[in-house]
Amino acid sequence: MSATLALGRRSLTEAIRQPDALFMTFFIPIFFLIVNTGQAAELFPSSSTDFLEGQGYGAFQLPITLLLAASFGMAALFLVEEIEGGYFDKLRAMPIPRYAMVMGRLIAEGVKCVTIASLIVLIALPFGITIASGLFGFVLLVGLTALWGVVYAGFMQLIALKTRSAAATNSGGLIFFPLLFLTPNFVPRDMLTEPMEVAATFNPVTYLMEAMRSLILDDLDWEKILPGFGVVAVLGVIMLVLNVRMIKRYD
């Protein structure tokens, strides 16, 4: 555990010392929140749009903003840089548990996502967005965002470990588009066209988004919240098993 924490602390320092990367992780999602809300808010006035539960359209858009912020996978890009530079081999030649080499970065990614998600929500509050499920809901919302960030970074790490190439890892990040956009990100699932609804139903991120949206727009509605946590739990276990297996077989 101490190796995991030591490597986690190092990864956090790494992120802090690359402020331009942190800035983009924060700035791009906020930009999309403003643009998407600005474009569609008039179509969906809060007074006559049932699915907004009395809030503005920005509240409906907040989950995609948070998911976007958590889906940059910077941890994987730092990892591939380390593989290319030789430091990864230096770590592999040390008597540290292989899982620590995976978990250290992911813990740091989790802490980073908690910070960024909290900041985004806090920035959103003065613009009339409220977390209807209260303080506990806020904690769940930030936690769910961070867990997704960890899972996503973990899958990106798999690409980094497999390809050992920055270009390939970057390209792997393109998976982010279908995952985040084949979802009910502009309207609820039952308002999507049929093909889109089918795609969204098969996309696990949909359940995550709906859980987050529920935390923002409703009181604690566990029927909507639990599937979101279920998705990150299942994907998280798969991601961890694959990462540890990959790093143990790394030759």
Place this chain on the structure above:
Amino acid sequence: MNERAGPAILAEGLVKHYAGREGTVEAVRGVDLEVSADEVFGFLGPNGAGKSTTVRMLTTLLTITSGRAEVAGVDVGADPDATRRKIGVALQEAGLDPRQTGRELLVLHGRLFGLSAQAATKRAQVLLELVEIEDAADRVTKGYSGGMKRRLDLAAALVHEPPVLFLDEPTTGLDPASRLTVWDELRRINAEGTTIFLTTQYLEEADQLCDRIAIIDDGLIVREGTPARLKADLRARRGGDQPVTLDEVFLDATGRTRARAAGEVQEVTA
């Protein structure tokens, strides 16, 4: 420091195959080695001969296809974690985290080898002074010169005072002054009882530093002995009193002419 009875490094029939695009690549085809404790052992060979692959197998970074290896009395294949506790490794690229300072890197390595925070901090300070980079200790390594990076890499490999040190081309790319500094450092480390296994492209380096050398070519050991012995053998085979250099031994052992050695490079990588 070394109280082991057996050899510091033992390799028996070490083989490494890779699956390449055009079939199996036999990078190492049956290497036998025995390195005594406290020795500086030089491992030479042309590019792609199997030097780095052998080092990576001995340091647990590559799985062994067949054969066996022991380092500091530990079976490398059977107990890689115990092997890692006994070795220090500085690979071809000075693998450093560019966003950590020299001090942070050494403290982290100390912690990863199980030292307490206080002990790791103390050890880092000792090593920073030893490799003479204490002035740059609190700067991130990204800005270090090539020589400073090499010296820090060497210090990082020594954090846990390993009985066996593997150095893969530790002076490649260094200016002559930095190279001499690294040589002095290696002599000092060896005098304290650390076995050093060194790969190098520089034959003068091997001649200056190594008690014994082995030359690998095409995945097989083709010469082994002390530099003086190998030179004497070649002189005897040639006849006459002309002095023989280690370069000539190398060219003779690998069947290369000077022109071919300069122009024909084939790299085999993991």
